[in-house]
Amino acid sequence: MIAEVIVDLALNQTDKPFDYAIPKALESVVERGLRVVVPFGPRKLIGFIIALKATTDVEKIKPIDSIVDDSPVLTEELLKMGKWLARQTLCYEISAYQAMLPAAMKANYKKIIHVKDDKKLKTQFSELAFLFSTDKGVEWARLQKEHPECLKAIKTAIQADVLIEKQQVDQKQAIKTVKVMEPLYTGEELAKQFNLLGGQAKKQYAVVKYFIDHEISAALPLTELMATCQVSRATLQSLIEKKLFRSYDKEVYRDPFKQVSQPTSPLQLTEEQQRTLDPILQDVNEKRHRVHLVHGVTGSGKTEIYLQSIQQVLEQGKEAIVLVPEISLTPQMVERFRGRFGGEVAVLHSGLNRGEKHDEWRKIHRGEVRVVVGARSAVFAPFKNLGIIIIDEEHETSYKQEESPRYHAREVAIFRGEFHHCPVILGSATPSLESYARAQKGVYQLATLSERVNQKPMPPVTIVDMREELREGNRSMFSRELMEKLQERLDRGEQSVLFLNRRGYSTFIMCRDCGHVVTCPHCDISLTFHRKQNKVKCHYCGYEEVAPTLCPSCGSEHIRFFGSGTQKVEEALTTLLPEARVIRMDVDTTRKKGAHEQFLRAFGRGEADILLGTQMIAKGLDFEKVTLVGVLAADAMLHLPDFRSTEKTFQLLTQVGGRAGRHKLDGEVVIQSYMPDHYAVTLASEHDYLQFYQKEMFSRKRHNYPPFYYLSLVTVTHESFAKASDVATKIVSLLKRELSNQAILLGPVAPPIARIKDRYRCQCMIKYKNEPQLNRVLKEVLDHYQHAFSKEGLSITVDIDPYILM
Numbered sequence: 100m101i102a103e104v105i106v107d108l109a110l111n112q113t114d115k116p117f118d119y120a121i122p123k124a125l126e127s128v129v130e131r132g133l134r135v136v137v138p139f140g141p142r143k144l145i146g147f148i149i150a151l152k153a154t155t156d157v158e159k160i161k162p163i164d165s166i167v168d169d170s171p172v173l174t175e176e177l178l179k180m181g182k183w184l185a186r187q188t189l190c191y192e193i194s195a196y197q198a199m200l201p202a203a204m205k206a207n208y209k210k211i212i213h214v215k216d217d218k219k220l221k222t223q224f225s226e227l228a229f230l231f232s233t234d235k236g237v238e239w240a241r242l243q244k245e246h247p248e249c250l251k252a253i254k255t256a257i258q259a260d261v262l263i264e265k266q267q268v269d270q271k272q273a274i275k276t277v278k279v280m281e282p283l284y285t286g287e288e289l290a291k292q293f294n295l296l297g298g299q300a301k302k303q304y305a306v307v308k309y310f311i312d313h314e315i316s317a318a319l320p321l322t323e324l325m326a327t328c329q330v331s332r333a334t335l336q337s338l339i340e341k342k343l344f345r346s347y348d349k350e351v352y353r354d355p356f357k358q359v360s361q362p363t364s365p366l367q368l369t370e371e372q373q374r375t376l377d378p379i380l381q382d383v384n385e386k387r388h389r390v391h392l393v394h395g396v397t398g399s400g401k402t403e404i405y406l407q408s409i410q411q412v413l414e415q416g417k418e419a420i421v422l423v424p425e426i427s428l429t430p431q432m433v434e435r436f437r438g439r440f441g442g443e444v445a446v447l448h449s450g451l452n453r454g455e456k457h458d459e460w461r462k463i464h465r466g467e468v469r470v471v472v473g474a475r476s477a478v479f480a481p482f483k484n485l486g487i488i489i490i491d492e493e494h495e496t497s498y499k500q501e502e503s504p505r506y507h508a509r510e511v512a513i514f515r516g517e518f519h520h521c522p523v524i525l526g527s528a529t530p531s532l533e534s535y536a537r538a539q540k541g542v543y544q545l546a547t548l549s550e551r552v553n554q555k556p557m558p559p560v561t562i563v564d565m566r567e568e569l570r571e572g573n574r575s576m577f578s579r580e581l582m583e584k585l586q587e588r589l590d591r592g593e594q595s596v597l598f599l600n601r602r603g604y605s606t607f608i609m610c611r612d613c614g615h616v617v618t619c620p621h622c623d624i625s626l627t628f629h630r631k632q633n634k635v636k637c638h639y640c641g642y643e644e645v646a647p648t649l650c651p652s653c654g655s656e657h658i659r660f661f662g663s664g665t666q667k668v669e670e671a672l673t674t675l676l677p678e679a680r681v682i683r684m685d686v687d688t689t690r691k692k693g694a695h696e697q698f699l700r701a702f703g704r705g706e707a708d709i710l711l712g713t714q715m716i717a718k719g720l721d722f723e724k725v726t727l728v729g730v731l732a733a734d735a736m737l738h739l740p741d742f743r744s745t746e747k748t749f750q751l752l753t754q755v756g757g758r759a760g761r762h763k764l765d766g767e768v769v770i771q772s773y774m775p776d777h778y779a780v781t782l783a784s785e786h787d788y789l790q791f792y793q794k795e796m797f798s799r800k801r802h803n804y805p806p807f808y809y810l811s812l813v814t815v816t817h818e819s820f821a822k823a824s825d826v827a828t829k830i831v832s833l834l835k836r837e838l839s840n841q842a843i844l845l846g847p848v849a850p851p852i853a854r855i856k857d858r859y860r861c862q863c864m865i866k867y868k869n870e871p872q873l874n875r876v877l878k879e880v881l882d883h884y885q886h887a888f889s890k891e892g893l894s895i896t897v898d899i900d901p902y903i904l905m
């Protein structure tokens with residue numbers, strides 16, 4: 100038998116299956132989807148078996164070295180999806196498979212230096228001989244650390260064929276184990292055996308008695324026994340030595356969300372909720388794949404609909420995937436699913452370390468759980484019998500992965516939904532234009548929830564014109580109205596949420612005399628000021644320097660920090676409202692694991708009056724005493740050179756507004772803006788999604804943007820601008836030749852950020868309606884320039900359906 104193996108090397112030349120012989124001993128255990136170790140040139144690599152066959156045309160084939168897993172890690176479905184992803188996103192097949200598995204399963208390779216010619220080593224390289232006294236070889240990393248002075252000689256010895264380097268697969272599985280002991284006899288027999296061996300050791304008897312009294316025949320952790328029986332490790336050890344017990348390392352799972360959930364039961368649905376749920380249940384029962392777009396205002400009870408759909412799926416013995424944006428994946432969110440489905444729920448998100456993620460993945464793979472709640476990559480959960488896939492906040496751009504494979508979780512979900520004949524649910528208060536347009540055309544099923552469950556009206560919104568404030572002499576970042584309302588909340592003991600769409604102390608530094616902006620020497624982007632360290636930093640490459648006090652260009656002292664960050668707002672608040680207790684949440688204050696939850700819990704307990712934060716507080720917050728939501732710079736995003744910036748602004752303002760007055764107390768929202776007449780601002784304040792949709796669609800149509808056209812983006816980068824531009828120009832003319840005359844080709848142009856990490860960038864955008872040849876042509880482009888990637892330092896990325904256009 101022959102195995103076709105995709106090896107773990109993301110290169111054009113290796114982006115195809117290689118044939119390997121299967122040794123007799125392994126014949127009965129090899130399967131498609133299994134990981135194996137194979138020889139590849141001089142080294143060993145991990146690979147995936149993607150097919151088995153009887154014969155091969157290859158003349159000299161090598162055998163598989165060993166197998167890595169005891170059961171396949173890729174199901175038939177995932178194997179099929181790998182090929183599809185590679186075609187759709189133009190990635191290597193291996194990259195697709197790697198994206199489906201937890202990072203802990205990625206192989207590490209160790210470089211080991213072995214002796215090839217012992218005689219010559221002792222004569223010609225005698226100074227190295229002491230390093231290679233064992234025949235096992237020495238790890239390169241260790242030599243580098245401990246004997247850097249020898250490296251040069253070692254390299255020479257390798258060239259002289261005296262030493263040889265070999266790759267070794269280092270497959271650390273990051274599996275956590277505990278030491279356990281298991282009785283080899285039970286009940287009476289255990290007592291008898293103990294007595295036969297003397298039986299007078301009192302401490303040992305306590306342990307034996309514990310097992311007998313509680314009729315335990317299973318293995319128990321040593322640490323647990325030490326605590327319950329009040330004995331030492333040595334006592335247990337003697338019992339093991341006496342062969343009354345055997346001990347071994349048992350696999351255990353780490354549980355990052357340990358707290359016990361309060362069980363909840365299904366709620367009586369409102370009429371709107373029931374009307375939304377019914378067609379979903381129908382699809383579940385009839386095993387039909389359709390995509391349902393649930394457009395429900397904030398607080399309309401979408402989550403309860405998800406929960407009841409999942410319940411039906413579980414009753415049919417099937418499994419469910421729920422995707423939630425990373426920042427909404429809070430303990431409260433997980434609680435809602437654990438509360439209903441208890442131990443059936445696994446959680447996958449980036450806050451877990453590698454080992455924890457791997458544990459959750461194994462629970463899914465072994466069928467020990469049937470619901471997974473997770474961020475983007477959870478869409479690959481290796482379930483075999485999927486009954487539903489739910490994507491909450493479907494408009495979130497974090498569902499698109501911004502590195503290879505550049506997939507969108509929505510597309511993967513639909514692929515899986517078709518494969519399993521099960522429904523896919525997209526939920527949002529502000530659906531993406533793409534999804535809503537598909538629902539309007541009848542491609543997706545549309546369900547609308549227009550009322551909050553508790554019948555509370557949407558909170559009233561006031562827009563404050565900040566230009567007017569300035570004209571009337573208010574130079575602070577708070578309007579008088581917002582200040583008054585904050586004071587009111589303080590007086591009444593209620594809480595406020597302040598939202599700012601910026602990070603750091605201020606965005607950029609500019610000279611007021613000559614207009615010079617301090618920029619990164621390696622990237623064409625302005626540096627960000629960080630107050631605490633008094634430094635300016637580049638967010639792209641990490642470059643930093645001490646903040647200037649004089650303009651580097653004209654020497655003026657009038658150099659100022661523009662824009663406002665959360666830190667600056669916090670300082671202003673302490674001056675203006677000294678009695679207010681403020682919690683600030685942004686990327687900087689929540690870097691520590693668990694900080695996010697701690698802040699939210701503290702705010703929930705009423706330990707602060709004002710919660711000030713960025714994006715991360717826009718979602719999912721649900722606090723009873725919050726009666727005021729303030730948005731400081733509503734239009735900060737409107738200026739970004741991105742055709743989605745209007746849509747993103749509308750979504751954000753709607754989400755933030757949804758945080759107020761969700762319970763008994765009435766809430767209100769204040770939006771401060773320099774563009775108070777912009778429809779993204781006015782329509783968000785009126786909670787009018789439909790009108791926003793129509794206006795925005797009109798603008799997209801006029802400029803040939805999605806959802807009227809598809810987009811693809813080719814980015815060429817090189818140290819030399821001329822080279823990048825030259826290659827981009829050639830690509831454009833090739834595309835012009837190969838695509839239909841309906842495709843619109845823009846570029847090559849230098850994007851808004853024209854240089855990153857000293858590499859110039861040149862882009863070409865393709866707008867098209869139907870170009871069946873596009874992926875093939877783009878693949879040819881990538882193949883054609885392959886040699887130039889490593890040789891000339893060129894890089895080309897292709898992003899089908901891009902979300903980052905800078």
Ligand SMILES: Nc1ncnc2c1ncn2[C@@H]1O[C@H](COP(=O)(O)OP(=O)(O)OP(=O)(O)O)[C@@H](O)[C@H]1O
Pocket residue numbers: 366367368369372395396397398399400401402403528552553719757
């Ligand atoms: N049928 C119901 N009867 C009573 N309470 C309900 C019902 N459905 C949902 N709720 C409650 O209403 C609140 C809001 O519901 P939920 O969070 O599901 O809304 P949502 O649409 O997901 O909101 P958002 O988009 O703001 O996250 C929750 O506290 C939920 O428990």
Ligand SMILES: [Zn+2]
Pocket residue numbers: 619620621622637638639640641642856
């Ligand atoms: Zn930089």
Ligand SMILES: [Zn+2]
Pocket residue numbers: 610611612613614615650651652653654655
């Ligand atoms: Zn200047």
